[in-house]
Amino acid sequence: MEISSIIFIVLLIVAGGLFAKNLKTIIRNIKLGKDLDRNDRKNERFSLMARVALGQSKMVVRPFAGFLHIIVYAGFIIINIEVLEIVLDGMLGTHRLFAFMGGFYHFLIAAFEGLALLVLVACVIFLVRRNVLRIKRFFGKEMTTWPKTDANLILITEILLMSAFLIMNAADAQLQVLGSEHYTNVGSFPISRQLMGAFAGMSESSLIMLERGAWWFHIIGIFAFLNYLPYSKHFHILLAFPNVFYAKLTPKGQLDNLASVKKEVEMMFDPSADPYAAPAEPEGEPQRFGAKDVTDLTWKQLMDAYTCTECGRCTDVCPANITGKVLSPRKIMMDTRDRLEEVGKGIDKNGKDFNDNKSLLRDYISEEELLACTSCNACVQACPVNIDQLSIIVDLRRFLIMEESKAPAEWTGIFTNIENNGAPWQFAQADRLNWKNEN
Amino acid sequence: MAEMMASGQQPDVLFWVGCAGSFDDRAKKITRAFVKILNNVGINFAVLGTEESCTGDPAKRAGNEFLFQMQAMGNIQVLNAYEVKSIVTTCPHCFNTLKNEYPELGGNYEVKHHSQFLQELINEGKLTVEGGVFKGKKITFHDPCYLGRANDVYEAPRNLIEKLDAELVEMKRCKSNGLCCGAGGAQMFKEAEKGNKEVNIERTEEALEIQPNIIATGCPFCMTMMTDGVKLKEKSTEVQVFDLAELIAQAKDL
Numbered sequence: 001m002e003i004s005s006i007i008f009i010v011l012l013i014v015a016g017g018l019f020a021k022n023l024k025t026i027i028r029n030i031k032l033g034k035d036l037d038r039n040d041r042k043n044e045r046f047s048l049m050a051r052v053a054l055g056q057s058k059m060v061v062r063p064f065a066g067f068l069h070i071i072v073y074a075g076f077i078i079i080n081i082e083v084l085e086i087v088l089d090g091m092l093g094t095h096r097l098f099a100f101m102g103g104f105y106h107f108l109i110a111a112f113e114g115l116a117l118l119v120l121v122a123c124v125i126f127l128v129r130r131n132v133l134r135i136k137r138f139f140g141k142e143m144t145t146w147p148k149t150d151a152n153l154i155l156i157t158e159i160l161l162m163s164a165f166l167i168m169n170a171a172d173a174q175l176q177v178l179g180s181e182h183y184t185n186v187g188s189f190p191i192s193r194q195l196m197g198a199f200a201g202m203s204e205s206s207l208i209m210l211e212r213g214a215w216w217f218h219i220i221g222i223f224a225f226l227n228y229l230p231y232s233k234h235f236h237i238l239l240a241f242p243n244v245f246y247a248k249l250t251p252k253g254q255l256d257n258l259a260s261v262k263k264e265v266e267m268m269f270d271p272s273a274d275p276y277a278a279p280a281e282p283e284g285e286p287q288r289f290g291a292k293d294v295t296d297l298t299w300k301q302l303m304d305a306y307t308c309t310e311c312g313r314c315t316d317v318c319p320a321n322i323t324g325k326v327l328s329p330r331k332i333m334m335d336t337r338d339r340l341e342e343v344g345k346g347i348d349k350n351g352k353d354f355n356d357n358k359s360l361l362r363d364y365i366s367e368e369e370l371l372a373c374t375s376c377n378a379c380v381q382a383c384p385v386n387i388d389q390l391s392i393i394v395d396l397r398r399f400l401i402m403e404e405s406k407a408p409a410e411w412t413g414i415f416t417n418i419e420n421n422g423a424p425w426q427f428a429q430a431d432r433l434n435w436k437n438e439n
Numbered sequence: 440m441a442e443m444m445a446s447g448q449q450p451d452v453l454f455w456v457g458c459a460g461s462f463d464d465r466a467k468k469i470t471r472a473f474v475k476i477l478n479n480v481g482i483n484f485a486v487l488g489t490e491e492s493c494t495g496d497p498a499k500r501a502g503n504e505f506l507f508q509m510q511a512m513g514n515i516q517v518l519n520a521y522e523v524k525s526i527v528t529t530c531p532h533c534f535n536t537l538k539n540e541y542p543e544l545g546g547n548y549e550v551k552h553h554s555q556f557l558q559e560l561i562n563e564g565k566l567t568v569e570g571g572v573f574k575g576k577k578i579t580f581h582d583p584c585y586l587g588r589a590n591d592v593y594e595a596p597r598n599l600i601e602k603l604d605a606e607l608v609e610m611k612r613c614k615s616n617g618l619c620c621g622a623g624g625a626q627m628f629k630e631a632e633k634g635n636k637e638v639n640i641e642r643t644e645e646a647l648e649i650q651p652n653i654i655a656t657g658c659p660f661c662m663t664m665m666t667d668g669v670k671l672k673e674k675s676t677e678v679q680v681f682d683l684a685e686l687i688a689q690a691k692d693l
Contacts, residue, residue, distance in 0.1 A: 061616075253589025254539035257511075258504045262544070265508040269516075290502065317612075319619040319642075324635030372632040375500045375624030376584040381615050397502030410629035411501050418506060422492030423458040424628055433488040435460070435467040436474075 001093070008090035008219075015223035022230035026306060029344040033299030038246040045245050048386075053244040058384040062313070065129075068122040072158070075119035076237065082112045082165075086219050099186040106188045113169060113191035120162040123155045130155075137312035140321075142331035147233065147310055154234045161221050168214035170195035171207050180204050183211075236309035240385045243307040246300055247386035252377045255394055260287045261402075290398025293359040294340045297395060304387040305336035314379035314389055320372040327372035329379035329389035335364035336392060361396050370396050371408060440485040440521050450485035452556075453523045455537065457530035458493050459659035465666065466529075466659035472688035473529050473553055479693055480565050484527075490517050494536040501625035508544065511536075515546035525549045527556045529684060531585035531658045532623075538590070552586055554595040554657050554683050561602060568690050570604020578605045578686075579651040581642065581665060582617035583658035591615075596657050599683050603690055608649050618642050620656075620664035627660050643668025647678065654680045 038045075051057045056073065060066035085098045099105050130138050130151060138151070169192035175183035177196075199207060229235050267273050291297050294305075314329035315321050321328050339360045346354040370393055379389045400406050407415065414424040422429045443450055454477065459466040477484050495510030518526075526548045528534050538550035551559075560566035578600050586592045593614045600607045612618045621631065621638025631637060643665060646654050654665050659682075666680045681689075 251535070251539050251590050253535040253585050255499060257508065257540060257543050261504045261508050265505065265512055268509070269512050289504065317616070317618075319621060319638045320632070320634070322618075322636075323621075323631075323638050323641055325632045327632070368632050371629075372634075373624050374584070374619045374621060374626050374638065376619035377588040378584075378616075378619065381588050394500070394502065398504055399502075401502035402505055407501065407503075408629050411503075411625060414497055414501075414625070414628045415503055415506055418493045418495070418498055418510060422510075423462060424493060424497050425458065425462055427462045429492065430489050432456070432461045432491055433486070435456070435470050438467065439471075 005091060005093040011220065011223060012087065012090070015226055018227050019230070022227065025344060025348075026230055026235075029340050030299050030302045030306065032295050032340070032343065032347075033297050033302040034295075036298040036300050038300060041249055044249055045247075048247065048249070049241060049245040052247075052384070052386055053241045056384070058382075058386075061382075061384075068125055071115075071118045071122045072126075075115040075122075075162075078115055079112055079119075079165075081108065083219075083222060086215070090219060095182050096184075096186055099184065105186060109169070109187035110190050113166065113189060116162045116165050117191050120159055120166075123158045123162075127152065127155050127159075137316040140312065140315060140328055140330070141326075142328055142334050143310070143312075147334070150232050150234070151310070153228075154232065157221065157225055157228075161218055161225070164214045164218040164221065166192045166195065168192075168211055168218060171199060171211035171214065174199045174202070175204065175207050175211060178204055178207070180208065233309045236307050236385060239303065239307040243303055244386045246303065248388055248391075252380055255391070258289065258398070260289060288399065289402035290400070291392070291395035292361050292399045292403070294336060294343055296399070297336070297360075297392060301388070301392050301395075302336070302340055304389075304392075305333050305340060307385050308333040308337065308387055309385075310334060311384065313382040313384065314387075317378040317382045319374055319376060319378065325368075325372040326366065327369045329393075331369070332365060332389050332392055333387060336360060339364050361399060365396060367400060367406065370400065373397075440487050440523075441490065443485050444521055449522065451483045452525045452527050453518075453521075454484050454486050455494075455526050455528035455530075455533050456486055456491060457528060457533045457659065459663075460529055461491070463659060463663070465662055469529055469659060469662070469682040469684055472682065472693070473684040475688050475693040476557065476566070476684060476691070479691060480560055482560075487517065487521075492517075494533045496532040496536045497625040497628060499536070499540070500623065507540075511541055511544050511546070515541060515544055518546060518548065523548055525551075527551045527553055529553045529657075529659065529682070531583040531589070532660070535585045535589050552590075552592060552595070552657065554586070554599060555592060557683070557687060558595040558598055561599075566687075568599075568602045568687055570602065570690060572690055572692075573603040573605040573653075573686070576603075576605045576652040577608050577650065578603070578653045578655050579608045579610055579646055579649060580613070581610070581620065581646065581654055581656045581661055582614060583656060583661050584617070584619050584623050586657055587617055588615055596655070596683055599687065600655060603686060605653075608651055610645050610649060612645065618645065620658075620661040622660035622664050627663070637668075639664035639668040640671060643672055647672060647674060651678060653686070654678060655683055655686060656680065657683050 056070055059069050088097050089095060129135050169189050172183060173189040173193050174196050176185050288296055294302060310330055312330050318327060318329055346356055373393045375390060377390060417424055417426050421427060456470055460470040492514055493510055494514065495507035498510065499507035526537055531552060534550060534552045537548060557566060561568065580596050580600060582593065597607060619638060620642050656662055656665060662680060662682060669675055669678050669680060
């Protein structure tokens with residue numbers, strides 16, 4: 001076996017192993033969330049995933065960004081076939097293993113090159129939108145240095161990877177013209193052949209250096225990018241699919257009825273319940289009403305947080321945010337992920353019962369943000385990967401109101417009114433039918 | 440409802456009036472307009488009257504799940520005691536709660552928003568609407584969040600407006616992209632958080648941009664927010680805010 005094959009296999013194993021380890025940590029973190037059954041209505045879930053994740057149906061609501069995103073997405077999926085060849089070549093020490101396909105291989109290479117160029121152009125446009133046109137939704141107070149750098153790093157990496165791919169092909173094409181050994185005549189290289197002119201004067205050995213250099217840069221770049229994903233918002237390329245699959249299928253307006261509350265209310269309505277009975281031994285740990293920290297949320301809400309790619313479509317349509325309030329649904333998701341990462345790291349370091357006396361509520365998300373939500377579902381509707389931002393806001397509100405009784409004075413008033421006279425206003429229930437006799 | 444039950448009758452549908460429809464002066468007009476239509480068509484309906492109580496929607500959205508479930512259980516006991524099968528309501532918040540959140544607590548009813556109900560009456564030929572008074576008028580529809588996004592009802596209200604022979608004009612943000620009026624999530628009952636604008640002003644400005652004669656809506660809270668917005672923009676003389684039921688009642692001169 002050649003030394004290059006051995007180096008490649010070692011790199012592949014290290015990259016794969018590291019990624020698997022990071023993936024395991026993320027899955028463990030998501031499982032810190034509470035149970036929730038989302039395994040019903042499988043057929044509907046598959047078709048939703050096909051439409052929204054695979055078919056990008058919600059991306060194209062904004063046609064320009066949606067179109068460019070589809071190019072990058074299609075490029076990513078299709079060029080992976082090429083990556084398969086590269087990986088096999090790397091392990092076996094072969095060169096262009098799939099070339100035996102003949103005409104079809106020519107077609108494939110042409111398609112890869114076309115897509116590579118389109119992806120490159122799309123990424124350049126994306127960079128311009130973020131850094132030159134400075135489109136509003138890419139800014140905002142949660143878009144601190146790291147999220148902005150993250151976005152730019154992703155785009156620059158993709159541009160570099162695509163460039164390396166095209167340079168590699170161009171050098172290969174030139175080597176084929178020179179009749180270099182190993183570089184058998186394959187592929188039509190419709191895009192990269194435009195670059196050949198630049199390489200015309202180069203010697204065979206420097207061309208081989210260039211071709212090999214680009215090949216190694218490309219594949220090592222992919223390995224590195226793979227291991228960057230778990231730390232980045234770009235992780236959405238993997239989680240988008242399960243996240244849409246497990247999305248809420250009930251109407252957006254339907255909030256869950258807290259089971260822990262239901263038990264208590266049912267007891268109050270039960271005429272046979274003995275008011276003086278000793279309280280039943282609580283089963284397990286007493287449950288919190290609502291959520292104070294990430295571990296009070298469900299695994300799906302935590303998966304939502306890892307899926308968020310910070311595109312800001314939610315914040316861009318949020319009525320509270322539009323009118324200058326501090327609430328930003330994107331920040332809710334980013335805070336949830338940041339806090340979950342923090343809890344995860346704490347557990348890695350100090351074991352399962354780790355407690356840092358911090359919580360998602362207040363240390364990350366303020367009361368003011370929570371109270372500004374109109375529960376209009378615009379954020380949920382806008383999310384291209386079916387994240388449910390509202391459910392986290394409501395769960396945090398529940399904790400605020402039911403566990404801490406921290407409601408704004410006006411809300412305390414409506415609670416009292418509803419309890420006493422069955423309406424949020426101070427009118428007597430006996431007057432409910434007065435409209436009948438008025439004009 | 441109690442009277443009907445006592446005399447051994449069962450209504451075809453229960454009209455859930457809601458708190459706004461019972462107590463808010465502006466919303467009471469919507470209630471009366473809808474009742475006029477029901478009477479005109481000859482619908483066999485009932486109301487719970489003094490036995491109706493808040494569905495619990497504002498409590499639930501504010502985070503007071505306990506109070507919500509107390510209200511829900513109480514209402515369900517009343518509704519089930521009267522063997523109610525079918526409910527129509529002029530409030531999208533009541534509509535959403537009754538339709539989506541009551542079943543799990545033991546309240547299973549067929550629930551319709553009045554726009555859907557009126558649309559069905561028209562489809563069945565029981566209600567005919569001629570557009571005379573609204574001919575040539577520009578009407579825009581403000582989608583209530585709890586009717587639109589929350590429950591995907593976008594067409595019924597628009598079909599009703601088209602029946603009026605009026606020109607239906609859409610705001611930039613409409614249907615699933617519609618902007619909230621600012622009242623949902625129990626915001627109706629408290630001051631807004633610090634910001635640079637009220638949500639209802641943002642929405643009203645958007646509506647006024649397309650210069651409608653009438654802003655139509657299907658929610659008593661949107662009604663308050665949009666009416667206040669139009670007043671604040673000093674456009675009350677040029678632009679009126681009406682509920683769908685009021686438009687139909689006016690068209691039929693009821």
